[in-house]
Amino acid sequence: DAGVTQSPTHLIKTRGQQVTLRCSPKSGHDTVSWYQQALGQGPQFIFQYYEEEERQRGNFPDRFSGHQFPNYSSELNVNALLLGDSALYLCASSLVYGGAFLHFGNGTRLTVT
Amino acid sequence: GESVGLHLPTLSVQEGDNSIINCAYSNSASDYFIWYKQESGKGPQFIIDIRSNMDKRQGQRVTVLLNKTVKHLSLQIAATQPGDSAVYFCAEIWSGANSKLTFGKGITLSVRP
DSSP states (O other), rough: OOOOOOSSEEEEEEEOOOOEEEEEEEETOOOOEEEOOOOSSOOEEEEEEETTTEOOOOOOOTEEEEEEOOSSEEEEESSSOOOOOOOOOOOOEOOGGGOOOOOEEOEEEEEOO | OOEESSSSSSEEEEETOOOOEEEEETTTOOEEEEEEOOOOOOEEEEEEETTTOOOOOSSEEEEEEEETTTTTTEEEEEEGGGGGGGGEEEEEEOGGGGOOEEEEOOOEEEEEO
């Protein structure tokens, strides 16, 4: 039973570029959440998707957007990259009625130069 | 704003000793708390959780204590092993947030052989 998988594992982009990160949830899970983890910090909630709609959003600008597909997989898009967007981006999946029991992927390390 | 914080950034313990990691939270409405372990290059891994109607919960070698009066959470690891070396995060949720975790900054546990 595959857990949460994310791709790519590492990515280097230049300021101003756009990036797309991908996530496949754990089998049987229907809800995907994205978190940003800066170096030495705890993860910060970006947004959550369920039934292909954004259900909740954290304190992140509109440059951060996402999508969920009918197979429950998800993408995180970041436009107009800033140096401060360099971080580990974590995807977590859950059952919407499973509450807070999240399964995390190993993340995508994004470096913006 | 509401936040979850940790008292100490690092903790070094001797192999075989017991470890205690402390966490303070500020949102009195939080009713569910989780401890995560994050090893280098990996996503957070669930360790143990506790609901606000409990003050203690035990797992395998781990115990979580919750003191709602002083808004304090602790994780006790018995007979600490080298494999316990990692960054530990406490996280909180209040019921209305539905999987929107608020993480603290993390504490690094280093186990000396």
